[in-house]
Amino acid sequence: MHLPLMLALWTGQRQGDLLKLSRLAYDGEKIRLRQSKTGVRVVIPVAAALKAMLDPIRVRAPSPILVNSYG
Numbered sequence: 001m002h003l004p005l006m007l008a009l010w011t012g013q014r015q016g017d018l019l020k021l022s023r024l025a026y027d028g029e030k031i032r033l034r035q036s037k038t039g040v041r042v043v044i045p046v047a048a049a050l051k052a053m054l055d056p057i058r059v060r061a062p063s064p065i066l067v068n069s070y071g
Contacts, residue, residue, distance in 0.1 A: 006068055010050040020025050021065045026054055029033075 007018050017036055025033050028051075031044045046054065055067065 003057075004054055006050050011044050011048050013044075019064070019066055022062050023057070023059050023065055024062055024067070026058060026065070028055070028058065 004018065005020060007013070007021070008015075011018070011031060011033070013021075013033070014037065020036070021031070021033060025031050026046070030044060030047060032041070033044075034041050054065070
């Protein structure tokens with residue numbers, strides 16, 4: 001549960017946007033996404049604390065970042 005909490009705290013994005021967040025949205029420095037409510041494209045710089053959690057799971061695949069135990 002640490003990664004969902006850290007993503008919410010450091011990005012300030014809505015739950016639905018975080019659940020749809022693809023691994024391709026993270027480039028190692030920034031998270032790029034389109035907000036579902038407003039349609040606005042957002043670029044969020046990633047702080048060191050969040051980067052430490054995202055880098056080990058960084059894969060160049062379109063799979064979601066946040067998954068449950070069933071994938």
